Amino acid sequence: MDKQRKQYQERKQDPSLKLFVVLSKAYRSVADLVAADIRKNGLNTTEFGVLELLYHSGEQPLQKIGDKILLASGSITYVVDKLEKKEFINRIQCAKDRRITYASISEKGKALLEDIFPEHWRQIEKITAGLSADEKKGAIKLLKQLGIYADELKKTD
Amino acid sequence: MDKQRKQYQERKQDPSLKLFVVLSKAYRSVADLVAADIRKNGLNTTEFGVLELLYHSGEQPLQKIGDKILLASGSITYVVDKLEKKEFINRIQCAKDRRITYASISEKGKALLEDIFPEHWRQIEKITAGLSADEKKGAIKLLKQLGIYADELKKTD
């Protein structure tokens, strides 16, 4: 029991384990605040993410959306249904391949995004103000490296 | 429209926005792999987190668990119910304050954790191997700073 507690203390110092814990906490802290901001506008983060993707990348096959937002196929149908009901996007059937459906942002969706984006940006500036501009750049580099490596693992595994 | 696309390109370069995007992606990539590893043992990440907390911090009032794992009160009841049903933890009524219920890890729970932890650790080493030990330490420092600041904001806001 004492031996185990000692083992535990040792492994808690392990940088890999610590990194995972700190990454999870930082993400939750930041993401919860961002989510609260987005929710003020009647959207959740997933819906916002899809809208943003369509806004800047143009219409996308539903499956591509799933790849980019990391969402299962069933979830895409669900979120696209909701956004379509709210008239922020439209489904467009592909003429060449009838299996494919595109999602396309509507004028109303564009207007919403353009309306809420400035404040959204301001909030993110505020939420991430714990780091200086240089520290942010450092963190971006490290997180990118970490994420890319993990993605590679997922593919090969 | 062109003007907006230019604006968009500009703001995408903003370190705060970029940091948020990269943080979200890195977290998802890493956390998904870790979750898959944990799920092999019949637990989800939340259950695992609660078990781990009880293992190393001893019995805890349910509310404390919610604070540490960042879980709503209703969710605590839910996850504690599940773990109790699986006999990995027990509920213990507080004698001094009858509003309070402690959760305490059982022998069976301890055995499980001790059984799966070594492999869990190995997996996290593997998943985070995109960064060197020094880079991990740098990332830990930055993420801690970011998370602490965001937590402060949440309190005052």
Place this chain on the structure above:
DNA sequence: ATAATTCAGTTCAATATTTAATTATGCACC
């Protein structure tokens, strides 16, 4: 002392998310 307030935990409904099964279509190969 009692009334009002606060607090811990539970319950319940609403919402998100995943996985597996299903449907419809396209493609390759014989």
Place this chain on the structure above:
DNA sequence: GGTGCATAATTAAATATTGAACTGAATTAT
């Protein structure tokens, strides 16, 4: 040109998560 395999989207069931209302208990104020 039909058969079988792959792919895109939908559906449905199971699971997670939250937030609000509620219950019982403790604390504070009057």
